Amino acid sequence: MRWEGNRESDNVEDRRGDDYGGGGGGGFGFGGRSIGIGTIVVALVGSYFLGINPVTLLNLLSGGGGQVAPVQQAPAHRPPANDQMARFVSTVLADTEDTWTGLFRQSGRQYVNPKLVLFSGATPTACGTGQTATGPFYCPGDQRIYIDLSFYRLMQQRFKVSGEFAQAYVIAHEVGHHVQNLMGISGRVDAARRRASEAQGNALSVRLELQADCFAGVWAYHADRARNILEQGDIETALNAASAIGDDALQRQATGHVVPDSFTHGSSAQRVRWFRRGIQTGQITACNTFEAQQL
Structure with missing residues (x-):
């Protein structure tokens, strides 16, 4: 992926090394819900590193738990200029800013840039205490994306997924959730989930996540045409990442069997497809998973 020398975002906060405490198992009661790249990834990572039952984590992360009050956050500071991975994340975020600002302008709307927070261990958010074990996630309450960069090492070691564009896809997916928030989609889905059964709520979550995957592809389409960021093999690495974190692949890895009614993010084939x-169409309208007859 070609990114060095491109603009870096000013909207990155570095909280790594800050002592927020809050570690320990079970502290995942996000208000309403936070939207992450893989709810079952959360359960796998939590069970792997913290010794927590994955089913317990899944129950907590799929919308259970009460609302939480906004938290007091420490003053933000930028990452060091010589931190290569932070520079990469800042550059990808800037690219999403440029792309979505243009797309929103075309439709007569104004794009509001999200913040991206780098943290380690735990950090306060408007959705509760963010933990490393949750993986990257977006919090609608403060319009921030949270990521512990050790997740990229986990991608490579546990899921055998590597490559800078695969890492960029992770950020673009979470930015896709921010786009959904600005468009009012995630709010409508959350309201519908509160009225739905568990299986119906899971099905709505799948459509929300697949749309965020599609929005990540829309970003890549426009970013490549504007700034020529893609190199040979990049798209394949992102498709590999999407496939590796499909609900069926993760459930099979964790338990040896698949329960489709419990899917919250979509199967590997669905994530790849959307x-x-x-990335093939570059069209926001092509990402309407909620009216698709077949996912």
């Missing part, structure tokens, strides 16, 4: 649709 990311591919976004």
Whole structure:
């Protein structure tokens, strides 16, 4: 992926090394829900590192728990200029800013840039205490994306997924959730989930996540045409990432069997299909998973 020398975002906060405490198992009661790249990834990582039952984590992360009050956050500071991975994340975030600002302008709307927070261990958010074990996630309450960069090492070691564009896809997916928030989509889905059964709520979550995958593809389509960021093999690495974190692949890895009614993010084939649709069309309207007859 070609990114060095491109603009870096000013919207990155570095909280790594800050002592927020809050570690320990079970502290995942996000208000309403936070939207992450893989709810079952959360359960796998939590069970792997913290010794927590994955089913317990899944129950907590799928919308259970009460509302939480906004938290007092420490003053933000930028990452060091010589931190290569932070520079990469800042550059990818800037690229999403440029792309979505243009797309929103075309439709007569104004794009509001999200903040991206780098943290380690735990950090306060408007959705509760963010933990390393949750993986990257977006919090609608403060319009921030949270990521512990050790997740990229986990991608490579546990899921055998590597490559800078695969890492960029992770950020672009979470930015896709921010786009959904600005468009009012995630709010409508959350309201519908509160009225739905568990299985119906899971099905709505799948459509929300697949749309975020498609939006990640839309970003890549426009970013490549504007700034020529893609190199040979990049798209394949992102497709590999989408496939590796499909609900069926993760459930099979964790338990040896698949329970489709419990899916919250979509199967490997679905995630690949919708990311591919976004990157092939570049059209927001092509990402309407909620009216699709077949996912």
